[in-house]
Amino acid sequence: MTKDEKAAEAALAELSRRFPTLRWDFRPDPVGGRTELISQWLGDPEEEVMLCAFTGDHIDERFHRQDFFFINFAYHGTYEALSARYSNRVTLEEGDCYIGQPYSGYAMKKSGPDPVSIVGILIQKEAFLREYLAPISEDPVLLRFFLEPMKNRYADEFIKLSLPRCSPIWNLLRIMMTEYVGGNLCSQKILKSLTLTILLYIIRSYHEEQEKAVKPTLTESLLQYIALHSDSLTLQSMADHFGYHPVYLSRLLVKLTEKTFSELLLDSRMRKAKLFLENTPLSNEKIAELLGYKNASNFYRAYKSYYGTTPRVTKAA
Known part of the structure; x- marks a missing residue:
């Protein structure tokens, strides 16, 4: 010992x-x-x-x-x-x-x-x-x-x-x-x-x-990767990870999910944003940082456009 x-x-x-x-x-x-x-x-x-x-x-x-x-x-x-x-x-x-x-x-x-x-x-x-x-x-x-x-x-x-x-x-x-x-x-x-x-x-x-x-399907693997890296992910970095060309990956995502890379990335960020707003006292600035937004204003606009309401209203609900 x-x-x-x-x-x-x-x-x-x-x-x-x-x-x-x-x-x-x-x-x-x-x-x-x-x-x-x-x-x-x-x-x-x-x-x-x-x-x-x-x-x-x-x-x-x-x-x-x-x-x-x-x-x-x-x-x-x-x-x-x-x-x-x-x-x-x-x-x-x-x-x-x-x-x-x-x-x-x-x-x-x-x-x-x-x-x-x-x-x-x-x-x-x-x-x-x-x-x-x-x-x-x-x-x-x-x-x-x-x-x-x-x-x-x-x-x-x-x-x-x-x-x-x-x-x-x-x-x-x-x-x-x-x-x-x-x-x-x-x-x-x-x-x-x-x-x-x-x-x-x-x-x-x-x-x-x-x-x-349970071995995930290709679709599940792609969506999981987006969810895990949504704070810093780009189409290029994701393509590099899976060994695809960015153009091919872009088309593959649409074929498998009927959504673009940008739409899937936004979905992931907004789901997390809602969890943060409903369950934590974190400020919009901190949530924006955790989600990968450069500032709270960009996060605010994205959230309002996606949900049709503001982060403040969600937090107060």
Whole structure:
């Protein structure tokens, strides 16, 4: 075992020791008027990213919801997560991760002789929207997943991924554990940067799993590429990626979708714009930047022409 691996194991042991002392403050939902218990932020209020860990052979959490985003990793061993949406237990084997939205129902369950280590990255909701929305906005499916709780308080969606041991995510997670336990100067800045890197790797892994499950058609591949790169895409760059001549690609898109490249690009941008306006407090200037517009005026005109209404009216609705 290397020095860094020993430091990570020591950090895991310390996080596990702290686990029972965290602010396990379950309260009835003060806003929704429902009976489910809500777990408040477990760390210090000034922390925007925190880590926690459980190690042992038995855990029977109360079913609850939480007011933050979280990514739980089956670091060693296997455990089960009780999911509200499917009303059953989801098995998390070693190497899996479970991504939960704010207010999604959840409970960790484990019993038996074999110990398990579960490591969680917790992110305050406001910090998530401020720090991590831009990279996630490239993917409309993931964007909808992370923004849905802003509109539907009890969305109850989750993402489960299997991460190979060769994934850089595991090294990054070990670095995060060591950094969090050490609590040195600039730790929060470092943790937030590492969280962003892990999220980007998770996005990549998510797409790889989706492609393995169902091989997309050519039309789906082209539309997905537009959606993923709509903030900076040109016909030339897309043609280069797929190995086509721009003129051929232009004609192919019309043949397959009955829309031009410019129309498809606008469709993608406007769908994302509507999600931002309906689910976030972002300004028109920030939304324009995320969508790839040079200024807010261009975004405003495009939105009004496309939807027949203004961004302000959509946000106020």
